[in-house]
Amino acid sequence: MAGNDASTLLGMADIVKRFPGVVALGGVDLDVRPGEVHCLLGQNGAGKSTLIKVLAGVHRPDEGVITWEGEEVHFAHPQAAMDMGIATIYQELDLVEGLTVAENIYLGHEMSRFGFSQRRAATKSAAALLKRLGHPEISPSAEVGTLSAAGQQIVSMARALSHHAKLIIMDEPSAVLDAGEVERLFHVIRDLTDEGVAIIYISHRLEEIRTVGDRVTVLKDGKTVATGLPAKETPTTEVIRLMTGRSIEYVFPSRGTVPDAEPLLRVDGLSRRGEFHDVSFTVRPGEVLGLAGLVGAGRSEIIETVYGARKNDAGTVEVAGKKLRPGSVQAAVAAGVGLAPEERKSQALLLGDSVATNISMASLTRFSRSGIIDRQAERTAAIDQVESLDVRPTGVDREMRTLSGGNQQKVVLARWLLRGCRVLLLDEPTRGVDVGARSEIYALVRKLADDGVAVVVVSSEIEEVLGLSDRVLVIGEGSVLHEAPADQLDEHQVLDIIMRGDAA
Amino acid sequence: MSVESTRKSPDSEGASSVGAPDVHVKTAGESAPPAATVASASRNPLNSLMAGSAGRNLGLVIALVLLCIVGVATAGDRFASVDNIMTILRLAAVIGVVSIGMTFVISGGGIDLSVGAIVALASVWATTLATQTMAADFHWILMVFTALAVGAGCGLVNGTLIAYGRIAPFIATLAMLAAARGLAEIIAQRRTQIVTNRDFIDFFQASVLGVPVLVIIFAIVAIIGWVLLNRTTFGRRTLAVGGNAEAARLAGIKVQRQTMYLYILLGLACGLAAVMLMARTTTGTSTHGGLYELDAIAAVVIGGTLLSGGRGTIVGTVFGVLIFTTLTNVFTLNNLGISTQAVAKGIIIIAAVLLQQRVAVRRGSP
Ligand SMILES: Nc1ncnc2c1ncn2[C@@H]1O[C@H](COP(=O)(O)OP(=O)(O)OP(=O)(O)O)[C@@H](O)[C@H]1O
Numbered sequence: 001m002a003g004n005d006a007s008t009l010l011g012m013a014d015i016v017k018r019f020p021g022v023v024a025l026g027g028v029d030l031d032v033r034p035g036e037v038h039c040l041l042g043q044n045g046a047g048k049s050t051l052i053k054v055l056a057g058v059h060r061p062d063e064g065v066i067t068w069e070g071e072e073v074h075f076a077h078p079q080a081a082m083d084m085g086i087a088t089i090y091q092e093l094d095l096v097e098g099l100t101v102a103e104n105i106y107l108g109h110e111m112s113r114f115g116f117s118q119r120r121a122a123t124k125s126a127a128a129l130l131k132r133l134g135h136p137e138i139s140p141s142a143e144v145g146t147l148s149a150a151g152q153q154i155v156s157m158a159r160a161l162s163h164h165a166k167l168i169i170m171d172e173p174s175a176v177l178d179a180g181e182v183e184r185l186f187h188v189i190r191d192l193t194d195e196g197v198a199i200i201y202i203s204h205r206l207e208e209i210r211t212v213g214d215r216v217t218v219l220k221d222g223k224t225v226a227t228g229l230p231a232k233e234t235p236t237t238e239v240i241r242l243m244t245g246r247s248i249e250y251v252f253p254s255r256g257t258v259p260d261a262e263p264l265l266r267v268d269g270l271s272r273r274g275e276f277h278d279v280s281f282t283v284r285p286g287e288v289l290g291l292a293g294l295v296g297a298g299r300s301e302i303i304e305t306v307y308g309a310r311k312n313d314a315g316t317v318e319v320a321g322k323k324l325r326p327g328s329v330q331a332a333v334a335a336g337v338g339l340a341p342e343e344r345k346s347q348a349l350l351l352g353d354s355v356a357t358n359i360s361m362a363s364l365t366r367f368s369r370s371g372i373i374d375r376q377a378e379r380t381a382a383i384d385q386v387e388s389l390d391v392r393p394t395g396v397d398r399e400m401r402t403l404s405g406g407n408q409q410k411v412v413l414a415r416w417l418l419r420g421c422r423v424l425l426l427d428e429p430t431r432g433v434d435v436g437a438r439s440e441i442y443a444l445v446r447k448l449a450d451d452g453v454a455v456v457v458v459s460s461e462i463e464e465v466l467g468l469s470d471r472v473l474v475i476g477e478g479s480v481l482h483e484a485p486a487d488q489l490d491e492h493q494v495l496d497i498i499m500r501g502d503a504a
Numbered sequence: 505m506s507v508e509s510t511r512k513s514p515d516s517e518g519a520s521s522v523g524a525p526d527v528h529v530k531t532a533g534e535s536a537p538p539a540a541t542v543a544s545a546s547r548n549p550l551n552s553l554m555a556g557s558a559g560r561n562l563g564l565v566i567a568l569v570l571l572c573i574v575g576v577a578t579a580g581d582r583f584a585s586v587d588n589i590m591t592i593l594r595l596a597a598v599i600g601v602v603s604i605g606m607t608f609v610i611s612g613g614g615i616d617l618s619v620g621a622i623v624a625l626a627s628v629w630a631t632t633l634a635t636q637t638m639a640a641d642f643h644w645i646l647m648v649f650t651a652l653a654v655g656a657g658c659g660l661v662n663g664t665l666i667a668y669g670r671i672a673p674f675i676a677t678l679a680m681l682a683a684a685r686g687l688a689e690i691i692a693q694r695r696t697q698i699v700t701n702r703d704f705i706d707f708f709q710a711s712v713l714g715v716p717v718l719v720i721i722f723a724i725v726a727i728i729g730w731v732l733l734n735r736t737t738f739g740r741r742t743l744a745v746g747g748n749a750e751a752a753r754l755a756g757i758k759v760q761r762q763t764m765y766l767y768i769l770l771g772l773a774c775g776l777a778a779v780m781l782m783a784r785t786t787t788g789t790s791t792h793g794g795l796y797e798l799d800a801i802a803a804v805v806i807g808g809t810l811l812s813g814g815r816g817t818i819v820g821t822v823f824g825v826l827i828f829t830t831l832t833n834v835f836t837l838n839n840l841g842i843s844t845q846a847v848a849k850g851i852i853i854i855a856a857v858l859l860q861q862r863v864a865v866r867r868g869s870p
């Protein structure tokens with residue numbers, strides 16, 4: 001619960017931050033008290049990440065005042081903010097892949113004596129931190145590059161804890177975690193706040209805000225539109241209205257009936273040693289198949305193998321009755337399969353290139369005649385996609401890296417919409433996407449299905465899988481545990497199946 | 505109850521934040537216009553010019569102009585004569601062709617240390633007695649084909665080892681550097697082979713309207729290179745592979761094949777450079793192309809191509825080559841030694857890279 005000391009730990013007043021061509025923050029106010037969980041809400045591109053980067057000393061504000069324990073402060077660089085007691089877990093993970101878990105945790109504040117690093121001590125306390133986060137299985141000496149996205153998120157969190165900070169900022173920490181891990185994260189957060197540590201918590205999942213939050217500040221277009229709202233009492237509709245300026249029904253589109261057709265995608269006995277075994281399923285045109293399961297259950301591995309990005313040891317993948325060459329992405333793409341991968345930054349995007357380039361990347365031949373690209377046509381098509389997905393800001397010439405996380409995700413979807421697939425594989429399609437855009441993406445997936453596309457959706461949000469799909473496969477430890485029409489399952493049943501499957 | 509009060513005076517009743525929150529909701533009317541509208545309005549033409557390729561190349565133009573001023577000041581008419589300018593351009597042409605090929609490899613996320621050695625091998629192979637005898641019987645174009653084939657062959661080996669053998673470009677081409685130059689020495693038996701074919705020399709040493717053929721070749725290669733990199737699917741795929749190979753692969757781009765093509769392309773450029781060098785010096789020898797790898801990489805990098813891949817500029821490379829060649833010329837005219845030139849080159853490389861970073865920061869990408 002919030003601390004007894006009501007004095008403000010952190011105050012930010014009228015913060016302005018401009019980037020070339022964009023006013024990312026146009027006057028933001030925020031106050032955080034010791035021991036509270038202060039939630040920051042806002043649509044994609046509202047300025048949440050920019051605000052915390054200002055706070056963490058990554059960006060310097062153009063205007064405005066930051067006060068820390070009552071005194072005005074200026075953070076010239078990230079180290080200055082850390083020294084003050086502010087630790088940050090960034091939205092885009094910032095770990096050094098070649099270093100070990102322990103080295104990453106203590107990067108920048110290595111344990112050392114007389115200049116010699118104390119590796120044993122570091123390993124030991126890293127292990128303790130990981131245990132506290134409920135992940136004793138992560139070895140402090142493992143190389144970070146070998147961990148899953150969720151594992152890396154845990155390491156980031158351990159790093160923030162290692163600073164003994166008074167304020168920990170978490171930018172969408174739950175995006176890569178499954179339900180159980182989010183629950184553990186909340187435990188850790190409650191422990192911390194009991195000790196008087198303040199948390200700034202960013203998430204697009206409103207139910208999380210309700211569970212863990214104390215107060216809420218809402219940003220819209222780089223401005224504070226509401227601050228100090230009680231997290232538990234403010235109605236969802238009100239929060240959404242503040243964020244978007246309109247009221248949105250946070251619901252799933254209604255399913256049509258799936259036409260009785262031959263399956264378009266047929267996966268038979270697919271196996272990959274150590275990842276999954278004997279996975280079989282079919283998807284008909286117009287059908288949305290959901291893969292539910294916990295993070296690490298092997299769902300991403302399965303659809304990446306279907307796509308040919310990984311080579312299967314056994315089994316076959318057929319599209320419209322034709323077998324695909326195993327381990328060949330080109331064969332899959334040529335057959336009309338598209339994949340929006342799980343990790344957009346490392347697997348999908350050219351961060352230094354323009355939005356248009358990123359969108360057209362899989363459809364280059366369509367815009368070229370004897371190898372020469374028709375850049376006008378390319379741009380026009382990209383603009384169409386940007387408009388239909390409501391990517392903001394709208395300029396297609398912007399550098400990809402300057403887009404907010406959720407908008408980057410939309411660009412990945414746009415790439416495959418432009419390409420026009422018969423089979424679309426979506427791995428966590430709404431990760432980091434705001435409430436408004438989320439329902440747009442749901443509607444879009446449904447519309448694609450209605451147009452005859454066979455869609456496979458992987459999501460760690462069980463509610464999302466159930467709401468969006470026609471049929472659901474529950475995956476646990478690399479095998480199919482259960483298959484059922486989505487409307488015959490509920491969240492509890494799915495979790496139950498997973499638990500029983502794990503036990504068996 | 506307002507935000508202001510929270511900020512200025514700690515309010516004790518807000519202790520239980522859930523129980524008694526201080527709420528301040530601004531009315532919808534106050535909210536700002538969307539960021540995007542502000543964006544287009546505040547983008548002034550100068551800013552966008554500086555952010556565009558013109559801005560990046562501006563520094564290079566200034567550097568070149570400064571060098572020319574120094575040249576005129578120190579060497580006067582000896583520098584500023586048409587003859588001297590043609591000399592500079594002729595010298596620039598050979599390394600220029602290699603550098604343009606190098607721009608592709610570096611943009612694609614690779615590096616090639618073997619270019620000098622490939623030039624040497626191609627020049628030697630194309631001037632052996634056997635090749636020259638055949639060329640005399642048939643046509644000198646045979647020598648050109650031989651050099652191109654040798655260059656492309658070496659590039660194919662490099663590309664195959666790197667793309668399919670998964671050997672780091674640095675290592676694979678280092679091995680090629682040693683092997684190709686060694687092979688050149690074996691073939692030539694360390695002797696300088698004279699080009700005997702008059703027609704070959706006449707063709708390449710000629711001028712069209714006062715412009716040397718070598719310079720024209722360089723210009724054509726530069727134009728083709730520019731179109732290829734900026735306007736074709738080939739160029740786009742190159743940048744995609746260099747920018748994020750995994751993303752390129754998952755978007756259905758044949759990353760390995762593209763990588764191999766890039767080294768073959770550079771090999772071809774080396775073969776062409778060998779032909780130009782043979783024509784300029786009328787010889788083929790295993791010592792041709794010494795340190796070309798360094799000169800080419802330096803020209804590419806000061807031109808503004810990212811050494812880590814994903815972004816490349818042919819115009820920048822051309823400027824890079826011109827800057828280095830002009831520098832050499834000015835120093836030579838002032839009778840300054842090779843060592844002084846090397847020091848100056850080093851300083852220029854650092855200055856150029858620092859300048860580039862400044863521009864990058866101004867463009868807002870950290
Ligand atoms: N380095 C940058 N250069 C230019 N513009 C930027 C840069 N970083 C962010 N922006 C812009 O600032 C605005 C705010 O972005 P920010 O990342 O803070 O959004 P966000 O609220 O975190 O969104 P999301 O929920 O999608 O993560 C966006 O319009 C974004 O495009």
Ligand SMILES: [Mg+2]
Pocket residue numbers: 048049050091171404405
């Ligand atoms: Mg963000």
